Amino acid sequence: MKKTFLTKEQAEAIAREYPTPFYIYDEKGIRENARRVQEAFSWNKGFREYFAVKALPNPAVMQIMKEEGCGFDCASETELILADAVGAKTAEIMFSSNDTPEAEFACANTLGAIINLDDITHIETLRAACEKGGTDASGNRIAPSAFPETICCRYNPGGVFEMANGIMDHPGDSKYGMTKAQLFQAYRRLKELGAKRFGLHAFLASNTVGGDYYPQLAARLFQIAVEIKEQTGIALSFINLSGGVGIPYRPNEQANDILAIGAGVRRQFESILEPTGLQDIAIYTEMGRFMTGPYGALITRVIHEKHIYKEYIGVDACAANLIRPAMYDAYHHITVLGKEEEPADHMYDVVGSLCENNDKFAIDRHLPEIVPGDLLYLHDAGAHSFSMGYNYNGKLWCAELLLKEDGAVSLIRRAQTPNDYFSTLDVLPQFKLTQP
Ligand SMILES: *Cc1c(COP(=O)(O)O)cnc(C)c1O
16 A cells, blocks of 8 residues: 555645645655765765756755755756755756757856756857857856866667566657767867767666666676777766656556665675776766655545446545646556545546546546545655646646655745736736636
């Protein structure tokens, strides 16, 4: 059975102050997990986890990550602004973007972020951005800057990425990264341009379980590091294993053991890198889902039941708040708060109010009997959940709350209001319902 970090009584008390739906994150869970990550890689001197900001771009959560020793992985100007706002400095920021606008390179470079180049042509784009400076999205001038001394390249091996238990993903169909030949060319060119510290990055499979992904990815990247040294004379300074460590969304899935994963990477490090004199390479990670996914929940109230050809339970959240089920057919476990011990002897589609039939949090889900007024706890909504929200049908973003270690609850993002939603319509006067 999947555990909740809130009881029904707690959730009802919170809902009296902050109306449903809302996201809530568990500070204690986030901190304990972040400490396990640090411990798992403590054998590596330069280890750093760069929390993938897109997973949960809330400064209160980012502050916790920072306190736990993490940097930030950003992929847009606004994510860079967030990292800067919580006080991340220079090499504490990784800029792993793709299809990157020139001006964003200029922003990242002024912050001193480590730039991870997705494509070989981006070397010249970055060079131009450094020489000319640019204009940020708010219209501010960015001054020219020196070409970065520390730089990273993203690798795409092509074909299929296979591990013992089968095909994990299809890098050959993915838009990211450079070919191996381009990598060697890129490092040579970067060296000519004055770069002094080099890194290698790859992201080959998402939401992996079973613990083999990082060690296998590491083995491949370590071998390439050896080839890079042989062919170009460049000794890499760091290897970025990126994201992709998964979480058990389904109750029958086993959680990844990050200590075992760290030990697995260490074995590859010792067997491949140490004999070649590359033992000073720092390991970086850019996990998002694993860092916060299990420690967030979407709390929504049942407002409606409908009995037609199927049994429907209507809630006050919708796909605009949590798109993963509609977009990826993703499973999010549901607990009916207060009914944890009751038999799951009813079958429901749990739906939101969008005029879209894919607005379903669950289809044919076995749950205890549900009545309007019940609170549902949607599990594992701490990553790629609030942040993927949208405003279709004029649905507004809900609030985000933090359950602090001492049990207090703080509002870390208020819910959107109609005025927020209309705020970009500068051309028109004021929007409100006309009263008769
Ligand atoms: C999305 C992303 C991550 C984080 O992925 P998770 O699966 O959440 O760990 C890390 N790095 C890059 C470049 C990404 O695009």
